[in-house]
Amino acid sequence: MSDSQTTANTSADDPASVMLKVARYEGGPEVFHTLQGEGASVGAPAVFVRLSLCNLHCIWCDTDYTWNWEGTPFVHENDAKAGYQKFRKDDQLIEVDAGSLAREIASYETRRVVITGGEPLLQQEGVVALMDALRAISPEYVFEVETNGTRVPSAEVLERVNQFNVSPKLANSGNKESQRIRSEAFDAFVASGKAWFKFVIAAPEDLDEVRGLVERFGLPVARVMLMPEGRSAEAIDAHRELVIEACLREGFRFADRLHLRLFGAKRAT
Numbered sequence: 001m002s003d004s005q006t007t008a009n010t011s012a013d014d015p016a017s018v019m020l021k022v023a024r025y026e027g028g029p030e031v032f033h034t035l036q037g038e039g040a041s042v043g044a045p046a047v048f049v050r051l052s053l054c055n056l057h058c059i060w061c062d063t064d065y066t067w068n069w070e071g072t073p074f075v076h077e078n079d080a081k082a083g084y085q086k087f088r089k090d091d092q093l094i095e096v097d098a099g100s101l102a103r104e105i106a107s108y109e110t111r112r113v114v115i116t117g118g119e120p121l122l123q124q125e126g127v128v129a130l131m132d133a134l135r136a137i138s139p140e141y142v143f144e145v146e147t148n149g150t151r152v153p154s155a156e157v158l159e160r161v162n163q164f165n166v167s168p169k170l171a172n173s174g175n176k177e178s179q180r181i182r183s184e185a186f187d188a189f190v191a192s193g194k195a196w197f198k199f200v201i202a203a204p205e206d207l208d209e210v211r212g213l214v215e216r217f218g219l220p221v222a223r224v225m226l227m228p229e230g231r232s233a234e235a236i237d238a239h240r241e242l243v244i245e246a247c248l249r250e251g252f253r254f255a256d257r258l259h260l261r262l263f264g265a266k267r268a269t
């Protein structure tokens with residue numbers, strides 16, 4: 001410690017000072033303790049941190065407060081709803097340094113962290129700094145990243161993340177194919193051996209698209225999860241039969257949305 005004064009990090013090279021853009025909730029960063037509601041580790045207690053910003057603009061996105069800013073041209077299915085307005089970026093986004101965010105996450109005892117968004121891989125330097133700050137607090141941390149699968153993860157991200165929950169977007173999302181399907185990113189996730197692929201299914205055409213992607217990118221069928229579309233238990237159940245049949249026939253895994261059943265479509269749950 002004797003040289004601490006001469007070697008003190010400047011803010012530029014101290015990883016804990018890397019800033020992340022996080023969804024703002026109740027005046028602070030959106031960090032919450034809940035059960036993983038989707039994917040391969042469904043049911044596991046986890047601390048979620050929701051980063052802001054997304055490169056896609058799904059018409060049915062349920063976290064549109066991470067990207068649908070005032071003054072942008074993006075279309076959302078809620079546009080038709082009385083009272084729906086685009087969001088003021090300043091109200092919805094908070095910048096937090098990795099060290100402070102790590103301390104807030106570590107105030108919960110759970111050592112599984114789900115980094116979600118928005119699209120977290122738009123902020124890879126920040127995500128790496130956050131994981132390092134957390135592993136400095138406890139080497140036990142396990143990290144999952146929820147991603148739309150359009151960005152190639154860096155070597156630093158690949159090394160640290162335990163599980164990628166990749167949710168590629170289909171035509172029903174309203175995004176252009178050239179934006180939602182990025183072959184270099186698919187290849188990287190497949191090669192990582194750490195990815196599960198989860199698709200939201202609302203119609204038979206969606207299954208055709210999934211089959212096409214499985215074929216094109218060599219997705220491991222046993223790691224492909226099909227999730228019935230819906231933001232309520234009733235809506236999910238309406239698409240259930242289609243998904244059950246496809247799983248039994250083709251070897252995909254059925255994925256429910258546990259959090260919607262347990263907590264409803266409520267923010268930060």
Ligand SMILES: Nc1nc2[nH]cc(C(=O)O)c2c(=O)[nH]1
Nearest residue numbers: 035036037038116146259269
């Ligand atoms: N409980 C719970 N599980 C989740 N799994 C993925 C989520 C997400 O929004 O990315 C999510 C979420 O928002 N809540």
Ligand code: SF4
Nearest residue numbers: 054056058061118148
């Ligand atoms: S990729 Fe995810 S966060 Fe981005 S717009 Fe689509 S659903 Fe929303």
Ligand SMILES: [Mg+2]
Nearest residue numbers: 062063116259
């Ligand atoms: Mg969600």
